[in-house]
Amino acid sequence: MRDHYDVIVIGGAAAGLSAALILGRSRRSVLVVDAGEPRNAPAEGVHNYLGREGAAPHDLARIGRGEVAAYGVEVTAGRIVAASATSGDGIDPVGFSVTTDSGAVVTARRLVVASGAVDVLPEVPGLAEQWGRGVVHCPFCHGWEVRDRRIGVLVTTPFGAHHALMFRALSDDVTAFVTDPGLVDDTARAGFAARSITVLDGPVARVLSGQSGAPSGVLSGVELGSGEVVELDALAAASTAEARVSFLSGLGLVAEDQLMGDFRVASALAVDAVGQTSVRGVYAAGNVASPMATVIASAAAGTQAGAAVHGDLVQADLAAALAGAGAAARSGAAAGSRA
Numbered sequence: 305m306r307d308h309y310d311v312i313v314i315g316g317a318a319a320g321l322s323a324a325l326i327l328g329r330s331r332r333s334v335l336v337v338d339a340g341e342p343r344n345a346p347a348e349g350v351h352n353y354l355g356r357e358g359a360a361p362h363d364l365a366r367i368g369r370g371e372v373a374a375y376g377v378e379v380t381a382g383r384i385v386a387a388s389a390t391s392g393d394g395i396d397p398v399g400f401s402v403t404t405d406s407g408a409v410v411t412a413r414r415l416v417v418a419s420g421a422v423d424v425l426p427e428v429p430g431l432a433e434q435w436g437r438g439v440v441h442c443p444f445c446h447g448w449e450v451r452d453r454r455i456g457v458l459v460t461t462p463f464g465a466h467h468a469l470m471f472r473a474l475s476d477d478v479t480a481f482v483t484d485p486g487l488v489d490d491t492a493r494a495g496f497a498a499r500s501i502t503v504l505d506g507p508v509a510r511v512l513s514g515q516s517g518a519p520s521g522v523l524s525g526v527e528l529g530s531g532e533v534v535e536l537d538a539l540a541a542a543s544t545a546e547a548r549v550s551f552l553s554g555l556g557l558v559a560e561d562q563l564m565g566d567f568r569v570a571s572a573l574a575v576d577a578v579g580q581t582s583v584r585g586v587y588a589a590g591n592v593a594s595p596m597a598t599v600i601a602s603a604a605a606g607t608q609a610g611a612a613v614h615g616d617l618v619q620a621d622l623a624a625a626l627a628g629a630g631a632a633a634r635s636g637a638a639a640g641s642r643a
């Protein structure tokens with residue numbers, strides 16, 4: 305690891321490695337620092353990623369690391385714990401310093417934040433242990449794998465009824481567990497009836513694994529507050545995706561609440577169309593800026609941000625060259641007048 309790079313990319317999964325790839329191919333010096341915990345790590349495969357359909361999340365990252373290394377990008381395992389602005393190099397006023405969890409301090413002309421998001425889960429005992437396996441959230445990511453199975457949908461948000469309908473498109477056997485009657489109005493209940501979705505009102509006490517003949521560690525159902533057990537093959541639940549940004553506080557960057565209606569569903573960094581944040585020279589891509597983005601969409605955002613960073617640096621390089629040419633012309637003129 306050197307002391308200084310053109311670009312430091314924070315996070316080395318779909319978004320970060322895609323930014324690094326286009327930057328490496330543009331002959332930028334790039335360091336990727338990655339803590340190795342992609343959001344989809346618990347899942348057995350990445351779906352809807354054309355060309356690598358079903359690849360294991362860590363395999364996709366491993367392949368990506370090999371691809372960026374071919375263009376001279378350095379990838380290091382670690383976690384960025386702090387970031388701050390520097391005064392740049394005199395001509396380009398933009399520059400940054402980051403600190404890793406091992407205490408290393410590295411500087412760069414630009415930053416790409418691709419640190420993803422953390423899923424905050426409903427507080428039901430046994431649910432977190434099944435996250436990404438027996439407990440799923442996304443019908444596009446996991447729906448095919450649970451088609452025609454006994455699917456429960458834990459309704460904990462105003463969008464739970466829609467969630468249940470999405471899974472109903474994949475199986476005839478769907479049960480909606482309505483934890484709060486205020487979340488489901490009469491229209492939604494009519495929709496459940498029209499689509500033959502069973503509705504069970506009341507709290508879910510815990511998620512069960514390894515019971516009712518299911519192998520150890522495999523989701524087998526839920527236990528209701530009443531003590532009744534409902535056998536299931538999968539449970540769909542909504543998370544709140546919180547952007548991983550605590551290390552950006554020194555730059556004054558914080559995640560903003562993402563609302564659907566007036567319900568808070570996520571937090572994310574605000575960016576423009578090419579990934580530029582409100583701090584000039586700090587770009588962001590992937591789930592940290594767009595919590596609903598799939599892997600391929602996060603990769604595309606990383607490519608976009610990387611391209612924008614390179615364009616930004618091209619302009620900074622031009623300004624430096626023009627300033628250098630101007631200085632040379634001035635010193636040549638001064639030498640001429642002295643002669």
Ligand SMILES: Cc1cc2nc3c(=O)[nH]c(=O)nc-3n(C[C@H](O)[C@H](O)[C@H](O)COP(=O)(O)OP(=O)(O)OC[C@H]3O[C@@H](n4cnc5c(N)ncnc54)[C@H](O)[C@@H]3O)c2cc1C
Nearest residue numbers: 315317319339340341342343344351384420590591598599
């Ligand atoms: C269970 C589950 C299954 C999913 N399945 C699919 C699927 O099948 N198909 C699909 O398209 N989408 C799927 N998704 C969505 C997918 O996870 C995201 O689209 C994708 O992970 C976003 O990529 P990213 O690069 O933005 O962030 P991430 O993949 O989350 O990667 C961020 C990286 O940054 C690192 N990092 C974080 N903070 C720091 C720091 N301070 N310093 C250094 N590194 C840091 C992390 O460790 C991680 O390696 C799934 C999501 C979940 C929760």
